[in-house]
Amino acid sequence: MSAFRVLASRLSRTLTPHAFVPKLFPSRPIALSAFRPLSAFSKCTPFPSSPPTLILTPRALAMQRSGMATLNQVMRGARKPRKKVSKTPALDTCFQKKGVCNKVYTTKPKKPNSAVRKVARIKLSNGKVVIAYIPGEGHNLQEHSVVLVRGGRVPDLPGVRYHLVRGALDLQGVPSRITSRSKYGM
Secondary structure, eight states, X not given: OHHHHHHHHHHHHHSOGGGOOTTTSTTSOEEEOSSSOOOTTSOSOOOTTSOOOEEEOTTTTOOOOOSOOOHHHHHTTOXXXXXXXXSOGGGTTOSEEXXXXXXXXXXXXXXXXXXXXXXXXXXXTTSOEEEEEOOSSOOOOOTTOEEEEEXXXXXXXXXXXXXXXXXXXXXXXXXXXXXXXXXXXO
């Protein structure tokens, strides 16, 4: 946009005001001569006594458009709603998936926190492999245990976007739990 204005201001010093009319016929090339203004309908050939003609096309001087759609574009259906990106893509829009443990291990959380978090690498029934957090104190998971996986990230463990459901399939509940017992399979 600024380059267009600079070019227009330089050309307007040498031309009469009516010679530079880009908005009149935006689809046609506009011919400009340093000595004699040409109309939008005239051929774009320079006069023998004048220097070469400068041809400006709207496509060549395409200005940066804002993010707004024009009214015609809206009528044609330009505004498409953005698709919501799933936070748990491996579940394939299911609430829960069954899976088999490939590996049970511990990991450390991100910077301000310090702990040893229990996680498991699970191969789901659709063939996808995810890392899931094992909630609660203590667990009985081993390799080849069958578990139920639900969505839900762990804020301080990067890449862990799934939780295991306690008390379902091979994963037992937390026996010493007193509060929030239903969340831990009791």
